[in-house]
Amino acid sequence: MSVKTFLKTPSNKVFFVIVLLLLAAPLFLSVFRINLLGKFISYAILAMGIDLIWGYTGILSLGHGVFFGLGAYAMGMYLKLEAAHGKLPDFMAWSGLEKLPAIWAPFSNPLSLIFIVLIPAFLAAVIGYLTFKNRIRGVYFSILSQALSLIFVVLFIGQQAYTGGTNGLTSFRTMFGLPLAADNTKYLVYYAAVFLLFIVYLYCRFLIGHRFGKILIAIRDGENRVRFSGYDPAVYKIFVYISSAVIAGIAGAVFVPQVGIISPAEMGIVPSIEMVIWVAIGGRGTLIGAVIGAILVNGLKSGISESFPEVWSYFLGLTFIAVVIFMPEGLVGIVKKYAGRIAIRREKKDKTAEKAPSVN
Amino acid sequence: MNTYFLQVFNGISVSSIFMLAALGLAVTFGLMKIINMAHGEFIMIGAYAAYIIQNIFSRYLPASIFDLYFFVAIPASFFLAGIFGWVLEKLIIRHLYGRALDSILATWGVSLVLQQLARSIFGAPNVDVKSPSWLNGALLVLPGLQLPYKRLFIMLLVIACMTAIYFLMYRSNYGRKIRAVMQNRAMAASLGINTRKIDACTFAFGSGLAGIAGCALTLLGSIGPTLGTNYIVDTFMVVVLGGVGSLWGTIAGGFLIGTGNTTLEFLTNATLGKVLVFTLVILFLQWRPKGLFTINSRSLDE
Structure with missing residues (x-):
C-alpha cells in the first residue's frame, strides 16, 4: 500500500484526526484529565491487539489481561527497583525476604524493559503452540484462555514475596530519574503513550494490509478452506497470538507509569472480558473501532461509575447484550452502514444524471 | 494419611457440586453450541432461592418444622433457576444460535446484570444460610477420620440427581429427542422433532440443575452476588476435560478435577x-x- 492510498482510506483519516486531537488535548484539559486520558490510550493500544486476534482472526481470547499484566509488572518491577535505590523493595522486606530474588535481579537495568515484550511473547508462543497445533479452537480456546487468567491471578496473589500479592506493585517514585509526580513527566509519559498508539496502529495496519492479513481473515471465515488451500493456520494463529500478546504487554507498560499501580485485579477474568467489550462496542475487525471503543467505554465508565456505580453495571451488561445481538459490527458498523447508504444514493443521482441524455 | 483422605473426600464433595452445574452447561453446549457464561449466576440464583425459603420458614412457620426447609429449598431453587433460564432462552439465547463466541459475550452481559440485580435486592455483603440441624455433626469412620454429614448429604443429593438425569437422558422419550437433536439437528427436525422446544426445555433444565448446585453450596459457606463467578471457571474446566454433551464425561471430569485439585x-x-x-x-x-468422552462424528467442524 502506498503512502497516498494509506492516507486516503477513511478509517486512517479518522485515526489521524483522533491522534491530532489527543496531541492537542493537553492544551484544553487539566493534568488530572490528561493522566486519565493516557490510561485510556493504554487501553486503546490493548484493544487493537485484541482486535487483531478476535476481530480479524476470529480467536476469542478471554485471557488478555494476563499479557497486559505481565507487561505492566515488568515495567512495575523496573520502577519499583528504581524507587528502592538499591535497597530491597518494601513489600519484600515485609514478607521476610532478605535479598533480591533472582527473577528480580535483571530489572535494575533499564535494558530489562525488553522483558515487557519478551515475557508476553514467550508465554503466548507456548500456549499458542500447545493449543493451535492441536486444533483446539473456538470456545475451547476461549475457556482455556479464561482459565489462564484465573491461574495467573491466583499465582500472583499467592506469591506475595515476589509479586506484592493482592496490593501489587505501587509507590513508584521516578522513571529514568524523572519524578513521576511532576506535571512535566506526566505530559512526557502521555505523549509517549500517544506515540506508541500511533506505532502500534501502523504495525497492525501493516499486518492487515498485506497478504498475511488476508489469510487471517480467511482463517476467521473458513479455517478448513485455508488448510485445504495449503496454508498451515496454526502458524498464522500462533504468530498473531504472539503479536497480540506483545501489544498487550506494551499497553501494560504504558499503563503503569500513568496510573502508578499494577495489581492482580487488572489481569483477572472480569477485566479481561471487559477488554473484549471495548472492541465489540467500537466495532470488531476495524482497528479504528477498537481505539474508539476503548476510549469511549472507559470515558463513559469513569463518568458514570464515579457518580452511579450501580447504574454502570446494568448499563454495561445491557449494552453488551444489545451490541452483540443487534449490532455485531459495533459503532463503526453503524457509521459504515449509513455512510454506505449516502454513497449509494449519491451514485444513483450521478448515474441518473449521466443516463438522462442518452434516453433522449 | 487421614488428613489426606479427608481432603480428597472434601474435594470430591465440592466437585460433585461442579458436576451438577457442569452437566447443565455440557448439555446446553452439546445441544445448541451455546456457551452460557451466566451459568454461574444460576448457581447464585439457586443459592438465594434457598436463602429466601429459609427466611420464610424462620419467619412465618413454626420453629419445629424449620429443619425441613431444605426439602422445600431444593425444588424451589430448581424451579426458580429454571424459570430464569427459560426466560433467558426466550429473550436472548435464541438470537445467538450458531454464534458460539458471541454467545460467550452476550451471556456475560447477562451475568453482569443478574449479579447487579442480586446486589440491589439482597445487598452486596454475603449472607448466611443456616443449615438444618440434622446435618450438623459427622460420621465417625475411623478414629481421627470424620466425614461431615453435610458433605455426605451433598454427595447423596448429587447421586440422586445424576440417576434422575440418566433416566431422563437415556430412558425417556424426551431424552431420546435431546440426543437426536444433539447428533444431527437437521435430521431430527425433519423427522418431526420440535427442536426449538427441545432447546428451550433443555436450557431451562440445565439452569435448574445449576440452581440445585447453588442450593447445595449454601451448606458449605455463606453466599453472595459473585458466588457464581468463583465457580464458573472450574465448571468450564470440568466440561472441557470431560467432553461436551456426555453424562459420563462430565462425571469423570468432575472427579478428576476435584481429586486432582x-x-x-x-x-x-x-x-x-x-x-x-x-x-x-x-x-x-x-x-x-x-x-475424555466424545461423540464420534465424521463432520469436519465440531
Whole structure:
C-alpha cells in the first residue's frame, strides 16, 4: 500500500484526526484529565491487539489481561527497583525476604524493559503452540484462555514475596530519574503513550494490509478452506497470538507509569472480558473501532461509575447484550452502514444524471 | 494419611457440586453450541432461592418444622433457576444460535446484570444460610477420620440427581429427542422433532440443575452476588476435560478435577495446586483435544 492510498482510506483519516486531537488535548484539559486520558490510550493500544486476534482472526481470547499484566509488572518491577535505590523493595522486606530474588535481579537495568515484550511473547508462543497445533479452537480456546487468567491471578496473589500479592506493585517514585509526580513527566509519559498508539496502529495496519492479513481473515471465515488451500493456520494463529500478546504487554507498560499501580485485579477474568467489550462496542475487525471503543467505554465508565456505580453495571451488561445481538459490527458498523447508504444514493443521482441524455 | 483422605473426600464433595452445574452447561453446549457464561449466576440464583425459603420458614412457620426447609429449598431453587433460564432462552439465547463466541459475550452481559440485580435486592455483603440441624455433626469412620454429614448429604443429593438425569437422558422419550437433536439437528427436525422446544426445555433444565448446585453450596459457606463467578471457571474446566454433551464425561471430569485439585494442593500448596491442574488439563488436551468422552462424528467442524 502506498503512502497516498494509506492516507486516503477513511478509517486512517479518522485515526489521524483522533491522534491530532489527543496531541492537542493537553492544551484544553487539566493534568488530572490528561493522566486519565493516557490510561485510556493504554487501553486503546490493548484493544487493537485484541482486535487483531478476535476481530480479524476470529480467536476469542478471554485471557488478555494476563499479557497486559505481565507487561505492566515488568515495567512495575523496573520502577519499583528504581524507587528502592538499591535497597530491597518494601513489600519484600515485609514478607521476610532478605535479598533480591533472582527473577528480580535483571530489572535494575533499564535494558530489562525488553522483558515487557519478551515475557508476553514467550508465554503466548507456548500456549499458542500447545493449543493451535492441536486444533483446539473456538470456545475451547476461549475457556482455556479464561482459565489462564484465573491461574495467573491466583499465582500472583499467592506469591506475595515476589509479586506484592493482592496490593501489587505501587509507590513508584521516578522513571529514568524523572519524578513521576511532576506535571512535566506526566505530559512526557502521555505523549509517549500517544506515540506508541500511533506505532502500534501502523504495525497492525501493516499486518492487515498485506497478504498475511488476508489469510487471517480467511482463517476467521473458513479455517478448513485455508488448510485445504495449503496454508498451515496454526502458524498464522500462533504468530498473531504472539503479536497480540506483545501489544498487550506494551499497553501494560504504558499503563503503569500513568496510573502508578499494577495489581492482580487488572489481569483477572472480569477485566479481561471487559477488554473484549471495548472492541465489540467500537466495532470488531476495524482497528479504528477498537481505539474508539476503548476510549469511549472507559470515558463513559469513569463518568458514570464515579457518580452511579450501580447504574454502570446494568448499563454495561445491557449494552453488551444489545451490541452483540443487534449490532455485531459495533459503532463503526453503524457509521459504515449509513455512510454506505449516502454513497449509494449519491451514485444513483450521478448515474441518473449521466443516463438522462442518452434516453433522449 | 487421614488428613489426606479427608481432603480428597472434601474435594470430591465440592466437585460433585461442579458436576451438577457442569452437566447443565455440557448439555446446553452439546445441544445448541451455546456457551452460557451466566451459568454461574444460576448457581447464585439457586443459592438465594434457598436463602429466601429459609427466611420464610424462620419467619412465618413454626420453629419445629424449620429443619425441613431444605426439602422445600431444593425444588424451589430448581424451579426458580429454571424459570430464569427459560426466560433467558426466550429473550436472548435464541438470537445467538450458531454464534458460539458471541454467545460467550452476550451471556456475560447477562451475568453482569443478574449479579447487579442480586446486589440491589439482597445487598452486596454475603449472607448466611443456616443449615438444618440434622446435618450438623459427622460420621465417625475411623478414629481421627470424620466425614461431615453435610458433605455426605451433598454427595447423596448429587447421586440422586445424576440417576434422575440418566433416566431422563437415556430412558425417556424426551431424552431420546435431546440426543437426536444433539447428533444431527437437521435430521431430527425433519423427522418431526420440535427442536426449538427441545432447546428451550433443555436450557431451562440445565439452569435448574445449576440452581440445585447453588442450593447445595449454601451448606458449605455463606453466599453472595459473585458466588457464581468463583465457580464458573472450574465448571468450564470440568466440561472441557470431560467432553461436551456426555453424562459420563462430565462425571469423570468432575472427579478428576476435584481429586486432582485436592491431591496437588495437599502435596504442594493451594496456589501451585491450581496452576498444576491447569497445566495438566492443557497437556491432557494435547492427547485428546475433544476431552475424555466424545461423540464420534465424521463432520469436519465440531
